[in-house]
Amino acid sequence: MIGTIFLLFFSISSSSYTYASLTLCRPDQRDALLEFKSEFNDEGIQGAWTSFCVTSSPKRKSWENNTDCCYWDGITCDANSGVVIGVDLSSSCLHGHFKPDSSLFRLQYLRSLNLAYNDFNASSIPTRINELTGLQRLNLSYTSFSGEIPTEILHLTKLVSLDLSSIFMYSQTLSSPRKPFLSQLAQNLTNLRQLDLSHVNLSSEMPQMMISNLTSLRSIRLHGCNLFGRFPRLSPTIRSIDLSVNPHLESSLPEFNGRKIPSSIGNLSHLNILDFGYNNLAGEIPTALFNLTKLSSLSLASNHFTGTLPHNITSLSNLNIFHAASNSFFGTVPSTFFNIPCLESLDLGDNQFSGPLEIGNISSMSKLQSLVLSKNNLTGPIPTSISKLVNLVYLDLSYLNTRGPLDVGIFWHLKSLQQLTLSHINTTIARIDLNAVLSLPLKSLSILDLSGSHVSVENMRSSVSTLLSQLIYLFLSGCGITVFPEFISSLQYISMIDLSNNSIKGQVPAWLWRLPELHYAELSYNAINGFKEFPKDVSRTMMTDLFHNASAISSRGVANNHLTGKLPDVFLNDCNLRSLNVGSKHGAQQNQRHFPILVRILTRATPTSPPLQ
Template sequence: MHSCCARKIIVWILCLIFSLSHSILVCGSSPPKHLCRQDQRDALWEFKSEFPLSGMAADEKTQTWRNNSDCCSWDGITCDPKTGNVAELNLWGSSLNGPLRSSSGLFKLQYLQSLNLGSNNLAGILPDSIGDLKYLRVLGLSGCNLFGKLPSSLGNLSDLTVLELDGNGFTGELPVSIRNLKQLTKLLIASSKLSGNFHQALLNLTELTAINLVSNQLEGTLPSNMSTFSKLEYFNVGSNLFSGSVPSSLFMIPSLTYLNLERNHFNSLLEIGNISSPSKLQTLILGGNRLSGPIPGFISKLVELSSLDLSFWDTLRGDVDFSIFLHLKSLASLDISTLNTRSIVDMSLFSHFESLSILSLSRNTVKFSSTLHLVSPIGSLAVASCNISEFPKFLRTQTSLFNLDISQNQINTSVVMESPRISVCRLFSEFIYWF
């Protein structure tokens, strides 16, 4: 009897505990009805009023904002549930049209941790007031038509981890104060008009995992001690004006997976010492420079490569040992066009690559066997100006081919292609039919 009562009491207590804990969870997960602080709402409303309605007002997130409602429920707004301060403002692609003023209500949101105004027309300079948002961790202003010099006040954002300013018209050098951004992991200022050298101040930012400065007007040489970026995974400075030697220290960064130095003025031999640990490089793009001399054999050790571009390498009419590519079993894209070599590229070299789909061999002498068979279906093939006199038979059955450049050769016969996908074909004086 006592045992039965005891069990009932235990069951009752457990049910009570469960009921109370459930109530606590429900209450704790329900935000207060008016989370937003009045000063935060006023600042947001002031910011909204700085941008007149455009013809695309329907796309503006701010059109859903209502001054008599909780601003933490507005589109693009995330608040800190404990304080009611606006922590995130994301108005990407919201058709904002007008300059960002130094007195903007935006800069009264002093507890912002993430700001994304990308893909708006904020034509004008980036005001010094941006440095007042000292708690920012993420700053996204890509594609905003901003111009002028980057303000030195960016150095005040000591908590910043992501700086994304791609697709603007910024001029001049990176501010020296950028050295203060010790927490920065991503520096993305592609497709702008930055000039000057690769700033030595960047070497202080040892937490960087990604640097993208492609398509600017940067010049001079890269620092020799690039291995300071010990956590770097992505490095892209293509389409600039850099010259001199490619620092061998870049290849000593164990975490690096993507390296793009194309279309600069790098010259001389590429000399790389012993790579102490297995490289993780998956993309290596060196094409369109002034590199000369033998293609270094160390490339055969980059066994994780899926994309390799050595185009316009000047071997000074020397020989090329194409067997170095046989070790790169994961290659999906290879560009070795315009090598200025007397060696003949034998297509059978690529017959056992299982992933190769993009191959550029133009302006070399290329040899095709009549029995050639490739394991991997080719999607894009460029063999322009390769002294080809007969249309390669293996191409007739490449059903995955969508791009073919076989122009400037000596092919005089008509050709029937069986690829239903081919969309770009360059033959100039030759004839081609496909179905």
């Protein structure tokens, strides 16, 4: 009997001990987290922040009193002491002012804090951030913090990763304090491996001692920071560099001759990401750059680079992205680009490349998804081997001079295409057969742009195959079209149509206004003389069906046509009509329901447009 009682007591004690060992969370840590949770709400997030907000399963939903905080979503605890060492509330719909004395600062054992993609409503970063002395990783990116970065953040000497990057479109962003912030950062945060201050207004030079002090630095991203001066010597161990959109940088690497890239860049043997886009760099690209065999992403876009691209580009066997658009490169496009096994995105648009486009023999399955060769001086037919790029999603061959008819059949096998841009193609006398384009089995195609190309609509069918019925954007501006393309009536998902700058005669067909998803129809600069049919019922229900069920037909441009007589009441009774610009002062003074020959109609204009008087 005594033995049974002892075993029962031992069993209960063991059970109690096991339960206690599973309960890690310290009460003071749990209370601090619950208080932090109450400081914000899920409502009020708007604009760009809504796309970051994961409302379906917010992390804080599991944060309940009388439960173990170490098992809450986004929380990591030390297995022995039960203190909270990690908080990850990224994309958690936090909205509101970040309190200077937030309870978060009671979690003094934190090693990792991630509050990215929340909306703190232009709050300042609290100076008490320096109380989290154990922080190794701090991510406050895309949080709408504003004002000066507190120098107290430089007391976090254990940081290995610091991300304060912000959204470029946001009017209130972070800026550096009056003192030379980058110099102080290099002196204090010597353990940094990753640094991202993109879109922080630093307005400073790059200190020469910055990289020499940060010997552990592997990734530096200072995109759009308003930097100037010379960039210091880089450590050979650096792996990722983004200095794009700093047009006042005199140089972006040491030993520059003016604004040229030096051959010494070849010493950065561990580099896998290099972005010099949108600066004012010039000169030729040193061949040493193409010896960086670990490069996966190289962007030189929107500079003043010139010269030819080497054909030994295949040495960059790990390259996924090569963007060199908007420069002055010339010569032929190296066909060796298409033999790089990992290449997924190639953009050489807006340069001075000339001669025929050669893709060569593609021996293995190409991974290329995006190809942009627009706005060059390329001539000759599109090579048939382009049909082997079966993973293409985006293709832009605008301004190509084919010097003959365009065989659209070469796109037959590109069944992953979502956007096809063949604008301003010079086919000499021949026209692009729109019927042939619409017969392509491109079931994923959502954007088709043939603007400025001569298009043939002879014997045009009245509908498209179900394979092309997913079109959302259609651009046929300046294509020499003389009649309304009837096939558009079968595009049930079409959102934007541009038929401007053609020679379309007659009346606007009634089916145009019945397209359920239409947002925008641009019909200006044609010979349109009226509306074939318009709804007679202008009740609110019909207006709702026309505008709101279609997610709002936001603009109908019919400027510079031959419209005469009375404007349909459906326009004039539209409560969403913001701007109505009649083509002359005389017409504007007439009765608003009667207009002269030239009429321009704009509905739902920009907020700066004056309301209709």
